[in-house]
Amino acid sequence: MLRNSTTRLTKRGAATRRRIIEGAARLILEQGVAGTSLDEVMAETGVSKSQLYHYFADKDAIVAEVIRLQVENVLAAQSRELDVIDSMRSLRHWRDAIVKLSSVQGTENGCPIGSLASELTNRSEAARGMLAGGFETWSRRIEAGLKKMRERGELAETADAEELAMAILGAVQGGLLLAKTMRSVRPVELMLDMALARVEQHLVAPSAARRRRK
Secondary structure, three states: OOOOOOOOOOHHHHHHHHHHHHHHHHHHHHHOOOOOOHHHHHHHHOOOHHHHHHHOOOHHHHHHHHHHHHHHHHHHHHHHHHOOOOOHHHHHHHHHHHHHHHHHHOOOOOOHHHHHHHHHOOOOHHHHHHHHHHHHHHHHHHHHHHHHHHHOOOEOOOOOHHHHHHHHHHHHHHHHHHHHHHOOOHHHHHHHHHHHHHHHOOEOOHHHHHHHHO
16 A cells, blocks of 8 residues: 555545645644544545555554645745845845745744644654744745855844744744734734844844945
């Protein structure tokens, strides 16, 4: 039985497997993991029980793939702005992109990764590890941008890029949780502005930055 391996999938098989994952992701985002049954996944995706179990051993295997998909989607949605952070200006541009995404996608579901973490962290060590890895990847990409700022001389050499990145990501997650509860994107704006204000405390004066680059 193939189940979780994708190495021998035909093009049609890969498409079916992807359809199951994407359908499960939609249901879980709306209803949560506990509130989503395999019967609902089958109804949502139009697959039979034998098809579902051909690709996945159980519900946990599907949830694992949903986590991977949501991490991939969340990072891809902000990748263009996230990957070019090298200044305070580009960091603010990324901040604006996060706010816009929250506004366009709606605040009802919050962050897909954060929602999964809230439900699964204390229920599954395997899921917790995957979600922690997703957050770490996100944080590391913010950190990489802050390190570029430090290398350019815009950020003080004493600035801890890892801690600042974690604080920024915490602001995103806290803001999205409040936005979900309050049905307003304003908490995202406020919390990110506060996190970026913390970064600004470590900025180097332009004249000093120019001297460092020489």
